[in-house]
Every structure is written in structure tokens, then in C-alpha cells.
Amino acid sequence: MEESQSSQQHLLLDHRAEAEAENPSSNPKPPHKKLALLPLIFLIYFEVAGGPYSEEYAVGAAGPLFAILGFVVFPFLWSIPEALLTAELATTFPGNGGFVIWANEAFGPFWGSLMGFWKFFSGVINLASFPVLCIDYLKLVIPALSSGVPHFVAIFLSTSVLSFLNYSGLVIVGYTAVALGVISLLPFVLLSLFCLPKIDPSRWLSLGQEKKDWALYFNTIFWNLNFWDNASTLAGEVDQPHKTFPKALFSAGLLTCLAFLIPLLASTGAMPLDQQSWVGGYFADIAEIIAGKWLKYWMEIGAVLSIIGLFEAQLSSAAYQLLGMAELGFLPRIFGERSRFNTPWMAILVSAVIAIAVSFLTFTKIISTVNFLYSLGMLLEFASFLKLRRKFPALKRPYKVPLGFLGVVLMCLVPSVLLICVMVVATRTVYVASAFLTSVGIGLYFLMNLSKTKRWIEFSKVGDKLDEDDNAI
Template sequence: MPASEKKLGLWTSTSLVVGNMIGAGVFLLPAAMASFGSIGLLGWVFSAIGSFFLAKVFSNMSKLLPHATGGPYAFTRNGLGDFAGFLVAWGYFLATSCANAAITISLISALSTFFPVLGTSSLAAVTAGLCAIWLLTYINTLGVVTSGKLQLITTILKVLPLLLVALGGLFFLQAKNFLPFNSSGKTVYGAISATAAMTMFSFVGIEAATVPAGSVENPEKTVPRATLLGLLIATLVYILGSVSVMGIIPSVQLQHSLTPYADAAVVIYGSNARYWISAGVAIAAFGALNGWTLMQGQMPFATAQDKLFPAVFSRQNKKGVPYVGVLLNSVMVSCFIYMNYNKGMVEQFRFLLLLSLLCMLIPYLLSAASYLIIRAKSNIKDGWLSAILLGIIAFGYALWNIAGSGKEAVYYGFLLLMASVPFYVWVAYKKNSGQ
């Protein structure tokens, strides 16, 4: 097989970005934001603009370091050194494991529409979740191209129902449903800030194409294009979908909807549409779980190659897959799934999800901070004014996101990151001693 056929191309890389960004949660956001009024649409716009600057930073750095596998980890390590890079890798791995558990729970919830037993039996729900996790674990050990093809298929299948509602709904809009513009009781700025904080997590995953850069064909061209193209596709789906749902369903009704996209689809296409929207939610969760599982092998692999993680994470199977990180991730996700369906451990699982919020945002902040440093190391002479503005805006947006995650997430997330310091000291000692 030619080398180019063993790597991810533009569309599979783009599907990795879109697929990781668009999870099952987006199907519920219109209902969560309904109490704010149509001003919530500005929250989407604000998040999209901020995410563009972060995406631009990732795109530019993938040109400066085209073969740097690990994305945010590689960028941070090259800019700020080993310790900062280690913190990013550690936090990202733990956060993604928690996120994968949440995605699996969303998948089970969506499947309960077709298999009601999943909503009434904890044993059935856990069994279904474990089957999904380990099926995708197996698929991801078959090679990056195999998991990339699955990602492309699931991305198309998940975006299709969203687009059908987003575009079809434009013909059913009622202007009165967009009023009042701001029903939150907050100032315009306060309402936009609140809704932007709610939507910002829908843009987590913009870095997805940068993480497996070593497995991407012509990464200096493909990764930047995939990153920006993926952001554009996701943004259009998010905003058009929200406009259609909010314009079809009155806000008073929308606030109490458990299936806003399905409710809108019923108005547009009839009662049977509820089932293919539920299928879309399940596919969205399945595709996102596949994409993030792929990430869980690539970042520990890059970190281990730099001798900042145990060497076992750098092992590859016959297909060239760094399987140890994938397997460990799946074990952790399986444990988290059990915690969620064990009544005595539900709160602990929710606490872990809270911690994961900060750990997903720290890589963005440190990557933005590294941008100008890496640019200076590359001896680039021109374009510094625009680069400085880009770096400052991206850093400021990431910092604002961290502040918006709440005091509790920041406090305990910081403690979680600091808990890794003894481990880093041990790894650094072994590295410096040549062991």
C-alpha cells in the first residue's frame, strides 16, 4: 500500500475536526439557551469568532511544526518547555477519558428511543456502553486510516439530520418566536457572556486535526485547511440549526423540550422524523467517541517519544497504532461508565466531569501562549503585528473561557494538574539519568 494511502487526507482530517466538535450535546443546546431569548444566537456568533482565532493559531503552528504529533502538547512543549507540555498531555488525557464517558452515556440515552430497556435497566445500559467502547477500541487498533474512514462516514451521517432541520426549518420560521430578544433578566453583555459560555464547549475539538499530524498526508497543508474548514462547517451547522429550532418552536415550549431538534423535525417533516433525529444523536455520539478514542492513542504516544510519559505508551502494533494509550483510555472510560450507573458513585463521576472542563481548556491557553515563541524560534521576520494581535486575542479568549468554567472547576482542576508534579519529577529524573 502506498505511503499516502496509510495516512489521513483532507476530508478524513476535516471529519475528525467536525466529528469531534459535533457531539450529542449540540442537539440539546437550543432548549438550554431558550430562556435567554434570541440573543443566544449572538452567543453562538461570539464563540465562533473566538474559536476562529484559536483555530488560526493551531493552523499557523501546524505550518511551523508540520510533523509535530500531539497537537497542543507538541506546540506547548516546543514553546514553553517540557513541564508545560507534560501538564497539557496529562490534563488532556484525563479530560478526554471523562469526556468519552459522557459521550457514551449520551449514546446510550439516544439508543433508548429504539431500545427502551436501556432507559430502565442499569445492567443493559452499562453492557451497551461497554460494547460501544470496546468495539471502537478494536476499530482504532486497525490503523488510523480505518478509524479515519469510520469518522468520515459517521460525520456525514450525523451532519445530515442537523442540516435537514437547519435548512428545512428556514421555511417554517415565525418572527414572533424570536421575541423577546433578551428575556434573561441580564444586561445584553451579561446575556451574551452567559450564552457564549454555554456554547464554547461545542467548539472543543478544533485542535483534532493537529494531534495525529504524523499520520496526516502533507500535514503542512492538510492540517491548516482541515482545521479551518472543520470550524466553518460546524459553525454553519450550529448557527443555522439554532435559528431554525428557535424560529419554529416558541421559547416557552422550547425551554421544556427534551428533544428540541426532534420537535422541530416533526413540524417540518412529520411524526416519523423524531426517529431519524434520535438516530442522528446516536451517530453523533458514536462518531465523537471514535474520534476522541483516536486522540487518546496519539497524544500519549508523542509524549512518550519525548520521554515525558512511560515508554510503554510509544509501543505500536503491526498497523502502526500506539495502542497502549487507546487501551488505557478504554479501561478508564469503562470505569467511569460503571460509576455513572452506580447510585453511590454518580456524584463522583459528575465531579470528574467538572474537573475535565478546565483540563480541556488549559491546552488552548498554553498553545496560544506558545505561538509567538515558536514563531520567534523559526526566525520569521515579517507579519509580526498580525501575529501579535492573533496571539493576544486567542490567549485572551482561552483565558476568558477558563474563567467562565467556574471557580470550582478552576480550583479543583488546578489541584488535579498539580497532583501530576511528582510523576513529572520521576519521569524527568529518568530522562536526565538516561534510563
């Protein structure tokens, strides 16, 4: 029953898209601006990383050698498979909702809904980490923000202002991300150049202190190099997604890896190891030692700008995911309503409120919980990818991973093992929080179905939308 419902939704969406392509005037809504390649590259960049501002924790947890190896090896084991998967599925199912659509098509509405809630919870909890990270940098200049009422007021105000920027339009957010990316990366380019004469390659081989914090190490690297699939929730807003997405993912991947690795090699090679100092904000201290206070201040400003980009990209992904879930009928229709700026205003509001609510957690607890929930979603995502290869072998795929079925199984195997490792090293608090949020997601699925049956809340239906379009034709 669920599988037939999912297939019916897929056929209806295909039919609707073909009808609109043949007769564009059938769509009564005015066209809105679509995301072009450059802003999409920087939105993906900010979805994944946003710069090397938090990679200090990896050096502090395991020393320079393991930190460097992590940022060299992990992209091949994790980032590339996830990006390839995203390129294939986002171009094959180019609608808002991304991975929710994939799981729904592969396994039916229950798993599509659960995927949506896993990824949404991980996304909005991740949102809460950005103001916390921002305050970690600002408190070096304004010590009053370290704790107490000023700390929480600063988080509340920053979250509210940044959420309003997202409300103003996705194209604006995209080009803002381009500007923020360039400005926030420049101080690291300068730091790397200033470090060159001081680099001693033997420092890269240091193992650091004997006791390693492997949980922090894996969580930091994983957190900094995941979320490649998040931009798929914006597929309905992208100009020519079948061409744009593969190019954007490749370009953003290259930019992300270089942005992490070059400053890490430069800083660890130029500075004597003081592992205790490698915590959030230490790059700014290195900048002061190497070049002077002017670069430190620029780097701290760059950190704030980078966090703005991270926040905007993550909020866009979360909001348009909810919009996609509303279009699929998993959430009430109001989550699919758009403002005069063509943005999903209710989805943005709910995402921002939840992010503020969990901002009391520490940065390390935030990323641990995010990683666990994200891992659950990614395991389902890999399974959906393989299922769709088998379920729809003849389906037109504008971009297809150039591997046969056995090849894509092997491609998904290694990152799946990494996901399990990340989950195994989680703390008891993370297990409890993740189990609770999973239960909430399952409960919401059945509550939404009951609400449809009882007609308590108004929902969108793909079939109803198609009928409206057919009548217009």
C-alpha cells in the same frame, strides 16, 4: 538546561526528517497509509462538534437570541484564532504530539509534559461525555437505559466496542468519520427544509426566561466550538501536512459553523418557545412535531452515529498524543508501540479505561471539568505560539498566520479573555477536580524523570532513534 534540551530535540527531529527525505530507504519500517484531506476534514469536524446534537442546552440556558448570537459571534472570537494557530504550528512541527511539541519547544520539558497531561485529561474526560450523550438520546426510545445497571452496562459496552474500532486503524476511522458525518447531518438538513414555511423571525429575538444559567450557556458554546488543535496530535499520520492541514481546518470550520447555525435558526424560528424543553435530545422532539416520527427516529439514529464519530476522533487524538509524548520521552516506550494495524494500542487502552472510570459524572459536570482543564492548556498554547514566534523568527513555516508579532498578540488576547471567563464561572467541584488532576500531572512528570534516572522503565529517546537512522544510512 530544559531549553537547550528542547532545542536539541528540535534539531534532531529536523535532521532525522531531512535524512529520511533524502534517503527514504533508510527507514526500515514499511510505509503506512496516511490520512488524506477528506477524512482529516471530518476528523477535525468530529473533534470540534459532530453536529448540533448538544446545542439545545444553550437555548435552555439563555433563550434563542443569546444562543444564536453565541454561535454567530463565538467562532470569530475563538474558533478562527485557534484554527489559525493550529494551522501554523501543526505545519511547522508536523509530528505526533501536536501541542505537547509546541510547549516543549517554547518553554522546555516540564511545560511540554504538563501541557500533555492537561490536554490528555481533558480529552479522556471529554470521551466519557459521548456515551452519556448517546444514552440521553437512546433512553427516549429505550426508557430502561435511563438509570441503574442498564445505564452503566450500556456505557461500558459502547465504550469498549468503539475503542476496538479505533484500534483497527486511523485511515479506517477517518473514512468512517466521513460516512458518519454525512448520515448524521442529513436529518438536520431535512428538518431545516421542513421548518422553512413555519419560520417566524420574531422568535429569534426572544430573550427567554428572566433567569439565565450563564455557566451552562458558556460551557455549552465553548464545548461545542473548541478542540480545533486536537487534530494536531495526528500530524505525523497526515499526508503532506504542510498543505493538507490549512485546507482541512478551513473546510471543517465552515462545515461546523453551518451545521450549528442553520438548524438552530430553523428550529427556534419555527417553534413557539418552551425553554424548559430545550435539553439534550429536544431536536428529535422538534423533528417529530414538524415532520413526523420517521424523522425523529432518523435523528436519534443520527445522534448515535454522530457520537460514534465524536468518540472515534477524540480517542484518536488522545491516543496519538500519548504516542507523541512517548516519542519525546515523557512517557514509557510502551505508549509508542503500535499494533499490527499501526495504531498505538496501549495508548488506546489507557484512554478507554479512564473514560469508562469517569462516565458516572453527569453531562454538565463532564463538560465543565473538560472546559477548565482545556482552558489551562489553551492559555499555555497561546503563550507557546507567541514564544515560538520570538524564539525562532527565521524558522521555516509552511503556513504562517499573516500577522506580525503585535497582530498575533492581539489575535490571542480576546480568546485568552474568554478562557478566563470560562474558568471564572466554574463550580467549586470543577476547581477541586482540576487542581487534583494538575497535581497528578506534575507528579507524573517528576515520577517519569525519576524512572529514567533509576532505569525502572524503558523510555524512547529522540537522539537514540536518530542514531539508529544514521547507522542505517
